[in-house]
Amino acid sequence: MAISAGSVRPxxxxxxxxxxxASGQPIHSYFVxxxxxxxxxTITAQLVLFTTLIGIGLPTMLHSFQTETNPALRLxxxxxxxxxxxxxxxxxxxxxxxxLILYDLLPRDYHSSAVTLLMGLTAGVYGLSVLPAxxxxxxxxxxxxxxxxxxxxxxxxxxxxxxxxxGHQPQAAGIRDTLRAPxxxxxxxxxxxxxxxxxxxxxxxxxxxxxxxALDELSPQATNYPALVRRLQRGLARR
Amino acid sequence: xxxxxxILTACGAVVVWTLFRIDWRSRYVRYSFATFLCILLxxxxxxxxxxxxxxxxxxxxxxxxxxxxxxxxxxxxxWALVCLSIAPANIQKxxxxxxxxxFALWPF
Numbered sequence: 480m481a482i483s484a485g486s487v488r489p490x491x492x493x494x495x496x497x498x499x500x501a502s503g504q505p506i507h508s509y510f511v512x513x514x515x516x517x518x519x520x521t522i523t524a525q526l527v528l529f530t531t532l533i534g535i536g537l538p539t540m541l542h543s544f545q546t547e548t549n550p551a552l553r554l555x556x557x558x559x560x561x562x563x564x565x566x567x568x569x570x571x572x573x574x575x576x577x578x579l580i581l582y583d584l585l586p587r588d589y590h591s592s593a594v595t596l597l598m599g600l601t602a603g604v605y606g607l608s609v610l611p612a613x614x615x616x617x618x619x620x621x622x623x624x625x626x627x628x629x630x631x632x633x634x635x636x637x638x639x640x641x642x643x644x645x646g647h648q649p650q651a652a653g654i655r656d657t658l659r660a661p662x663x664x665x666x667x668x669x670x671x672x673x674x675x676x677x678x679x680x681x682x683x684x685x686x687x688x689x690x691x692x693a694l695d696e697l698s699p700q701a702t703n704y705p706a707l708v709r710r711l712q713r714g715l716a717r718r
Numbered sequence: 719x720x721x722x723x724x725i726l727t728a729c730g731a732v733v734v735w736t737l738f739r740i741d742w743r744s745r746y747v748r749y750s751f752a753t754f755l756c757i758l759l760x761x762x763x764x765x766x767x768x769x770x771x772x773x774x775x776x777x778x779x780x781x782x783x784x785x786x787x788x789x790x791x792x793x794x795x796x797w798a799l800v801c802l803s804i805a806p807a808n809i810q811k812x813x814x815x816x817x818x819x820x821f822a823l824w825p826f
Contacts, residue, residue: 516780517780517783520780520783520784520787521783521787523787524786524787524790524791524794525790527790527791527794527818527819528790528791528793528794530794530815530818531794531795531797531798531815531816532794532797534812534815535798535801535802535805535809535812535815536797536798536801538805538809538812539801539802539804539805539806539809540801542805542806542809543804598722598725599724599725602724602725602728602729602757606728606732609732609750
């Protein structure tokens with residue numbers, strides 16, 4: 480009942496507006512844009528929008544986002560959640576400003592650039608949410624590809640370190656191969672590092688020992704390849 | 719003003735683009751289309767020159783603003799229906815919020 484109670488005054492003013500319209504008052508003698516009924520109309524419309532966004536839109540999109548597992552769809556839902564949040568903030572600001580205008584706490588011609596900014600932001604993120612599925616699939620693929628390149632770069636550093644310590648030849652991984660199949664290059668680098676574990680144990684250099692001990696700690700995670708890569712990517716930080 | 723024109727252009731493009739590809743059998747798609755259409759009309763009536771031209775043409779004070787109000791309410795309803803078409807049961811219970819809309823529209 481919050482809406483109907485809150486909109487009693489705007490509705491009464493709307494009724495007055497309707498009576499004035501019915502009286503046939505000519506347009507040029509009617510100062511419309513900043514009159515009480517004009518402000519009240521905006522408040523009522525924004526109240527309806529605000530209640531819908533907070534009561535239905537935001538919880539629905541949040542629920543969908545939390546239950547979705549597909550990364551591409553999650554990205555789209557994230558854009559929709561952002562739309563709900565920015566639109567809710569925008570309508571909240573509009574309602575507050577218009578209430579202040581209605582009760583003469585702000586000048587009638589008050590203009591807030593924040594509302595314009597929020598409106599542009601809302602339109603922008605809503606626009607993002609309606610982009611075709613192919614866009615989101617490509618975005619997910621690109622993010623994954625860049626992440627793999629970053630992983631190759633970090634794991635490569637560790638692989639070079641172990642190769643230098645042992646005096647072994649570094650694993651061959653050319654730029655062309657890396658760009659074409661980063662997941663395969665990453666796999667060969669991981670295997671190369673794990674293969675050197677025994678030699679690192681034998682080696683007398685303290686750095687080699689530290690890496691060998693850290694690699695031993697990884698063995699329980701050997702079945703979880705992504706976790707193993709993450710640990711290697713961080714350069715066995717806890718060694 | 720610039721933002722309104724930007725929104726108008728973007729929504730107009732989406733409405734025209736989807737008009738020829740829309741699957742009218744899907745409730746979700748129908749309501750999404752209605753949402754865009756309403757946003758398009760709100761942005762249109764937010765342009766002062768256009769709203770005043772409507773006022774003068776019909777010789778009714780502030781009718782452009784009232785149309786903007788009606789389409790804002792329409793946006794809210796259409797968007798609520800989009801969300802309700804995919805919402806889980808516990809959020810479906812909030813459908814009663816839509817029953818409040820006629821209270822906001824009764825002067826018309």
